[in-house]
Amino acid sequence: xxxxxxxxxxxxxxxxxxxxxxxxxxxxxxxxxxxxxxxxxxxxxxxxxxxxxxxxxxxxxxxxxxxxxxxxxxxxxxxxxxxxxxxxxxxxxxxxxxxxxxxxxxxxxxxxxxxxxxxxxxxxxxxxxxxxxxxxxxxxxxxxxxxxxxxxxxxxxxxxxxxxxxxxxxxxxxxxxxxxxxxxxxxxxxxxxxxxxxxxxxxxxxxxxxxxxxxxxxxxxxxxxxxxxxxxxxxxxxxxxxxxxxxxxxxxxxxxxxxxxxxxxxxxxxxxxxxxxxxxxxxxxxxxxxxxxxxxxxxxxxxxxxxxxxxxxxxxxxxxxxxxxxxxxxxxxxxxxxxxxxxxxxxxxxxxxxxxxxxxxxxxxxxxxxxxxxxxxxxxxxxxxxxxxxxxxxxxxxxxxxxxxxxxxxxxxxxxxxxxxxxxxxxxxxxxxxxxxxxxxxxxxxxxxxxxxxxxxxxxx
Amino acid sequence: xxxxxxxxxxxxxxxxxxxxxxxxxxxxxxxxxxxxxxxxxxxxxxxxxxxxxxxxxxxxxxxxxxxxxxxxxxxxxxxxxxx
Numbered sequence: 001x002x003x004x005x006x007x008x009x010x011x012x013x014x015x016x017x018x019x020x021x022x023x024x025x026x027x028x029x030x031x032x033x034x035x036x037x038x039x040x041x042x043x044x045x046x047x048x049x050x051x052x053x054x055x056x057x058x059x060x061x062x063x064x065x066x067x068x069x070x071x072x073x074x075x076x077x078x079x080x081x082x083x084x085x086x087x088x089x090x091x092x093x094x095x096x097x098x099x100x101x102x103x104x105x106x107x108x109x110x111x112x113x114x115x116x117x118x119x120x121x122x123x124x125x126x127x128x129x130x131x132x133x134x135x136x137x138x139x140x141x142x143x144x145x146x147x148x149x150x151x152x153x154x155x156x157x158x159x160x161x162x163x164x165x166x167x168x169x170x171x172x173x174x175x176x177x178x179x180x181x182x183x184x185x186x187x188x189x190x191x192x193x194x195x196x197x198x199x200x201x202x203x204x205x206x207x208x209x210x211x212x213x214x215x216x217x218x219x220x221x222x223x224x225x226x227x228x229x230x231x232x233x234x235x236x237x238x239x240x241x242x243x244x245x246x247x248x249x250x251x252x253x254x255x256x257x258x259x260x261x262x263x264x265x266x267x268x269x270x271x272x273x274x275x276x277x278x279x280x281x282x283x284x285x286x287x288x289x290x291x292x293x294x295x296x297x298x299x300x301x302x303x304x305x306x307x308x309x310x311x312x313x314x315x316x317x318x319x320x321x322x323x324x325x326x327x328x329x330x331x332x333x334x335x336x337x338x339x340x341x342x343x344x345x346x347x348x349x350x351x352x353x354x355x356x357x358x359x360x361x362x363x364x365x366x367x368x369x370x371x372x373x374x375x376x377x378x379x380x381x382x383x384x385x386x387x388x389x390x391x392x393x394x395x396x397x398x399x400x401x402x403x404x405x406x407x408x409x410x411x412x413x414x415x416x417x418x419x420x421x422x423x424x425x426x427x428x429x430x431x432x433x434x435x436x437x438x439x440x441x442x443x444x445x446x447x448x449x450x451x452x453x454x455x456x457x458x459x460x461x
Numbered sequence: 462x463x464x465x466x467x468x469x470x471x472x473x474x475x476x477x478x479x480x481x482x483x484x485x486x487x488x489x490x491x492x493x494x495x496x497x498x499x500x501x502x503x504x505x506x507x508x509x510x511x512x513x514x515x516x517x518x519x520x521x522x523x524x525x526x527x528x529x530x531x532x533x534x535x536x537x538x539x540x541x542x543x544x
Contacts, residue, residue: 024509024512024513025513064481067481067482068500073500073502076478076479076502076503077502451502454505458505458509459505
């Protein structure tokens, strides 16, 4: 055996799993297709600037005194210090629907008061919802999936409040159209409303650098620009992994963060029956605008706005290239940094249709990016001060870009709606971690890697 | 190793796993997890550290033996006596 464990993908989950395994003396190697690590949560350079791909904000931020929530849990597990991530909390975020706005910061009581003020008839129901959420063990790997729409709908009777509460949770981590599995709902609810948003001043790179450094210092090996061509399986086990450069690697166990269907597709004896239809459909587009001033100077002080302009919030693959009737407006400047970021920036995220984007030729692709930037901005400036005259640079990434970064079929940001919570596959030594295991968000992804490494490798003597 | 040494090794391991907890008043006969904020993932790390540092394998069925400091020392003494 070349290794005890081979990990496919150096995203948040793969790196976190790698740290656990390397720290406890496993011979481990992470194989990453790209030059840069991070997967969905990576960064790129354009026009002399560095942009984050996935990260708007890290969820699950808690003050130092709080201990047993996901963020401190993962810091303990990865033997990292709180200061390593250099997280700066948000200022204030908001959910804006046609007739109502709910604001939230990193203090649950504030959010509860907003709900009570805006939906007085629902205040008792909302308390009951909180009780249900706190009593639920969302990290139970054996729990049966249930519909959050059903659970929440049986407690809250105002569909507008339900849609508003769901909106940020959907945009920040839901692979399923219009509904979300209740366990994931609880994970996202706690991560966003009970704990909260924060961002390192240096963006996602801060987190990735810390993880890679820790992994290497524990003796882990990282191969970048290295693509897995196929996984050779026989007798119910993975026997070896074939790389694009012709190399063949063997390991006792394989942990794949490439996605469930994507991993199955790599199998040498792949049988698509019953598997292909599991691929996720939800993809997004992001418009990044760089401004010649700080957004706060224009009167925009909100950190993140989740908006919806239709009667009902429709979280599904749009029928056209992009759906601008709902989205996310993130201002990376509006976190509580020690020093302001050098340039103003506003990022807009909308739901998008991968197939339609994928069909365009290069010229049309460019033209559509520009056209939809305009349409999206038109909607956004109805909600925040018009910043269009201050834009000095724009970049757009589409479902095709997400596909390129993550390898996810359909550019599905959050992978398949059918999560594999236990991480097991039909092959006894092949396991799934990351997006398709089912703990979402950046913190969730890292916890996914940690849990799967613990469960399938470290706990087995 | 003597029982006393084993206990101090355990304390050192626990302190490393949960660096932000105060361990000065940790009692030997009460489950560690009832005295400090420590979850099952942290608990697993005690087992992992014993393996990493001393090559001791604690099978999953025996995890309960490590619930308190005293029971851990009793369980580990025959396994660490000759170290």
